[in-house]
Amino acid sequence: xxxxxxxxxxxxxxERDPLRGKRDAFVxxxxxxxxDGNSLGPLPKAALRELKLAAEQEWGQGLxxxxxxxxxxxxxxTTGNRLARLIGAEPGEVVCTDTTSINIFKALHAALSxxxxxxxxxxxxxxxxxxxxxxxxxxxxxxxxxLKLAGIDAPDIEDLLGDDVAVVLVNHVDYRTGVxxxxxxxxxxxxxxxxxxxxDLCHSAGTMKVDxxxxxxxxxxxxxxxxxxxxxxAPAFVFAARRHHGRFAxxxxxxxxxxxxxxxxxxxxxxxxxxxMLCGTQPILSMRALSGALDVWDDIDxxxxxxxxxxxxxLFIALVEERCGRFGxxxxxxxxxxxxxxxxxxxxPNGYAVMQALVERGVIGDFREPDYxxxxxxxxxxxxxxxxAAVSILHDILAxxxxxxxxxxxxxxxx
Amino acid sequence: xxxxxxxxxxxxxxERDPLRGKRDAFVxxxxxxxxDGNSLGPLPKAALRELKLAAEQEWGQGLxxxxxxxxxxxxxxTTGNRLARLIGAEPGEVVCTDTTSINIFKALHAALSxxxxxxxxxxxxxxxxxxxxxxxxxxxxxxxxxLKLAGIDAPDIEDLLGDDVAVVLVNHVDYRTGVxxxxxxxxxxxxxxxxxxxxDLCHSAGTMKVDxxxxxxxxxxxxxxxxxxxxxxAPAFVFAARRHHGRFAxxxxxxxxxxxxxxxxxxxxxxxxxxxMLCGTQPILSMRALSGALDVWDDIDxxxxxxxxxxxxxLFIALVEERCGRFGxxxxxxxxxxxxxxxxxxxxPNGYAVMQALVERGVIGDFREPDYxxxxxxxxxxxxxxxxAAVSILHDILAxxxxxxxxxxxxxxxx
Numbered sequence: 001x002x003x004x005x006x007x008x009x010x011x012x013x014x015e016r017d018p019l020r021g022k023r024d025a026f027v028x029x030x031x032x033x034x035x036d037g038n039s040l041g042p043l044p045k046a047a048l049r050e051l052k053l054a055a056e057q058e059w060g061q062g063l064x065x066x067x068x069x070x071x072x073x074x075x076x077x078t079t080g081n082r083l084a085r086l087i088g089a090e091p092g093e094v095v096c097t098d099t100t101s102i103n104i105f106k107a108l109h110a111a112l113s114x115x116x117x118x119x120x121x122x123x124x125x126x127x128x129x130x131x132x133x134x135x136x137x138x139x140x141x142x143x144x145x146x147l148k149l150a151g152i153d154a155p156d157i158e159d160l161l162g163d164d165v166a167v168v169l170v171n172h173v174d175y176r177t178g179v180x181x182x183x184x185x186x187x188x189x190x191x192x193x194x195x196x197x198x199x200d201l202c203h204s205a206g207t208m209k210v211d212x213x214x215x216x217x218x219x220x221x222x223x224x225x226x227x228x229x230x231x232x233x234a235p236a237f238v239f240a241a242r243r244h245h246g247r248f249a250x251x252x253x254x255x256x257x258x259x260x261x262x263x264x265x266x267x268x269x270x271x272x273x274x275x276x277m278l279c280g281t282q283p284i285l286s287m288r289a290l291s292g293a294l295d296v297w298d299d300i301d302x303x304x305x306x307x308x309x310x311x312x313x314x315l316f317i318a319l320v321e322e323r324c325g326r327f328g329x330x331x332x333x334x335x336x337x338x339x340x341x342x343x344x345x346x347x348x349p350n351g352y353a354v355m356q357a358l359v360e361r362g363v364i365g366d367f368r369e370p371d372y373x374x375x376x377x378x379x380x381x382x383x384x385x386x387x388x389a390a391v392s393i394l395h396d397i398l399a400x401x402x403x404x405x406x407x408x409x410x411x412x413x414x415x
Numbered sequence: 416x417x418x419x420x421x422x423x424x425x426x427x428x429x430e431r432d433p434l435r436g437k438r439d440a441f442v443x444x445x446x447x448x449x450x451d452g453n454s455l456g457p458l459p460k461a462a463l464r465e466l467k468l469a470a471e472q473e474w475g476q477g478l479x480x481x482x483x484x485x486x487x488x489x490x491x492x493t494t495g496n497r498l499a500r501l502i503g504a505e506p507g508e509v510v511c512t513d514t515t516s517i518n519i520f521k522a523l524h525a526a527l528s529x530x531x532x533x534x535x536x537x538x539x540x541x542x543x544x545x546x547x548x549x550x551x552x553x554x555x556x557x558x559x560x561x562l563k564l565a566g567i568d569a570p571d572i573e574d575l576l577g578d579d580v581a582v583v584l585v586n587h588v589d590y591r592t593g594v595x596x597x598x599x600x601x602x603x604x605x606x607x608x609x610x611x612x613x614x615d616l617c618h619s620a621g622t623m624k625v626d627x628x629x630x631x632x633x634x635x636x637x638x639x640x641x642x643x644x645x646x647x648x649a650p651a652f653v654f655a656a657r658r659h660h661g662r663f664a665x666x667x668x669x670x671x672x673x674x675x676x677x678x679x680x681x682x683x684x685x686x687x688x689x690x691x692m693l694c695g696t697q698p699i700l701s702m703r704a705l706s707g708a709l710d711v712w713d714d715i716d717x718x719x720x721x722x723x724x725x726x727x728x729x730l731f732i733a734l735v736e737e738r739c740g741r742f743g744x745x746x747x748x749x750x751x752x753x754x755x756x757x758x759x760x761x762x763x764p765n766g767y768a769v770m771q772a773l774v775e776r777g778v779i780g781d782f783r784e785p786d787y788x789x790x791x792x793x794x795x796x797x798x799x800x801x802x803x804a805a806v807s808i809l810h811d812i813l814a815x816x817x818x819x820x821x822x823x824x825x826x827x828x829x830x
Contacts, residue, residue, distance in 0.1 A: 027475040042474075064779060136668055141556050281515070283647075286698035
């Protein structure tokens with residue numbers, strides 16, 4: 001079979017790419033085609049610069065004085081305010097803090113505090129597991145509270161909505177299949193049922209113009225270490241719509257969420273605005289790396305990011321189906337742009353071994369049970385030529401059955 | 416008044432100090448006498464080395480592969496196992512994770528899960544505020560639960576113990592006065608009342624041989640950024656005695672606490688041992704700095720640390736009282752070794768201004784409302800000569816009323 005997409009076409013795509021200059025902002029190892037930015041984004045040069053500054057100067061020389069002089073104490077809000085634009089929020093609606101799991105816990109409790117007469121939480125049984133686990137944890141502490149899982153208790157979220165539903169926790173993009181939800185439409189349905197919408201943006205933030213405020217979202221959470229490139233385990237974020245400020249409560253009431261954290265009162269008084277979403281002292285070194293990572297985004301047009309994301313995934317789907325379709329790979333991602341995130345999964349009965357063979361050849365994607373080969377396409381540092389090269393390597397591995405080598409058989413845990 | 420402690424005596428103390436070589440393991444800025452290691456420890460050279468390795472090599476070059484190849488995923492347990500020796504615990508009883516505030520929340524819930532028929536939490540009304548705030552948060556979610564504060568509802572913890580008390584949260588060393596509790600004795604009284612003891616080690620870990628297991632402590636929490644020098648906001652730790660493993664539960668049930676975190680089950684099953692104290696993805700860069708900071712401790716004899724801590728604080732108390740006693744400074748720390756932590760507070764009506772003047776002269780301590788000047792003495796990098804020099808500067812500021820300069824009057828927030 002000859003390909004219908006030739007090298008000239010691909011070169012032209014890269015030449016016309018308005019984001020092509022951004023690749024230089026990252027450290028990309030030689031010989032690596034990195035299709036796992038949906039799991040851990042690569043190192044932005046600005047993050048390394050800020051991290052060194054934070055360690056050598058701010059900590060090493062400034063010591064305790066840097067809590068004020070270097071703005072450490074305000075990092076959750078200053079980074080949150082910068083991140084706000086990327087998810088369609090206003091400054092003052094977002095803080096970077098803690099982990100996605102813990103922020104889910106806060107957001108679910110905050111939602112329950114706004115719907116005192118209702119006791120049901122809906123989550124997605126096929127979503128990222130920690131979302132469900134945290135919802136179980138919330139339910140375990142509240143007598144009468146119940147958890148219902150879409151995809152398990154009923155096919156869809158809409159089938160579970162009812163008078164007792166307080167809150168729906170939903171993934172904007174599914175971590176396994178890459179399916180994108182219509183945030184405005186689903187939020188409207190959740191609100192029509194009298195419930196609160198909590199959006200998990202882990203797999204959409206940094207790949208498109210997320211419109212939390214326009215969509216009417218109530219709360220949102222997400223991580224910063226995937227497409228936002230904040231570093232391994234970088235502090236997560238949590239959003240609360242301004243209309244809920246001063247009204248919601250959550251039980252992780254630590255001193256960073258206090259109205260006067262340095263008055264050392266012996267009773268908790270929640271701070272204004274988004275502040276009650278804060279709890280304890282944050283990991284400043286990780287936070288300063290995140291701050292550097294956000295520098296890369298300051299001049300980014302998110303419409304260009306989304307357009308390139310769709311073009312990269314279109315190209316990948318077309319090339320894989322054209323060159324590799326006869327080797328048993330099956331698309332497990334939406335063909336429609338409106339339903340597609342920035343990742344593409346293909347299923348293959350030997351997906352695990354195929355992915356190991358790809359990684360050995362420098363094409364880094366990841367594998368999710370039972371048979372999903374998952375490829376993320378981050379528009380800031382990926383070239384169309386990378387997509388072409390990755391598919392050529394995949395073709396070689398499949399056509400020559402390289403994946404059958406015994407070294408690819410053993411299952412190891414990967415995140 | 417002539418001092419009874421002359422320069423020769425102090426030089427001899429430094430010469431005989433078995434820990435004197437450890438100062439070289441730290442970055443101490445020129446012109447600084449750092450008496451605030453009880454708030455933020457200085458930069459260990461090994462922490463900087465590990466941080467650069469983590470950023471440049473593990474993240475920059477290893478990318479997603481470092482979750483396994485660099486041991487990132489296991490850092491909470493590997494760092495916890497190394498920290499265990501410093502607090503008198505066994506490997507497998509401690510993890511480094513999240514923040515002290517959040518670990519308090521977990522430990523209180525874990526304690527409540529072991530005492531289902533009891534509803535009262537006791538905390539210290541004059542302890543570090545976040546301890547009380549987190550206890551308030553726990554109580555806010557549990558119908559019937561009550562919080563009683565020693566120092567407010569009754570003079571002492573012992574006065575509040577009774578049949579309904581499930582758990583007592585107590586500081587090993589008071590953050591303001593430096594008073595050290597007898598852990599074994601108080602734990603015994605708490606147990607005699609049928610309750611669970613949760614110890615906050617923030618101000619004792621790294622200054623003495625803490626004996627959690629010998630004292631029979633049930634749970635413990637603490638931060639790693641004070642005397643352990645893990646870096647600003649470094650991940651905190653949480654301890655659960657082995658006899659409680661497999662029996663306690665806490666509601667922050669994230670995927671890192673799951674029995675099979677990579678199986679991506681849709682129902683939570685807690686992991687073995689200490690593992691259910693884990694929740695979400697940890698800030699790896701901050702965690703790797705902590706890992707480097709722990710290198711400094713590997714060959715440390717904690718008896719030597721405690722002996723030097725007491726000698727440094729003895730010297731400081733003696734010199735301040737001798738040279739500065741007539742200027743209105745009053746000791747607010749115990750004279751008895753058995754009751755003293757590694758910090759010494761003096762009260763002064765103009766303590767805030769005096770502390771600002773000290774900081775300007777390079778003597779960094781801190782201030783706590785209403786009038787506490789707080790000085791921490793970390794045996795790993797402080798010299799007896801530093802104590803002598805610090806007191807000389809304090810004397811100059813008090814004798815010449817340098818603190819009256821208008822620039823020292825304005826209150827600013829410091830952590």
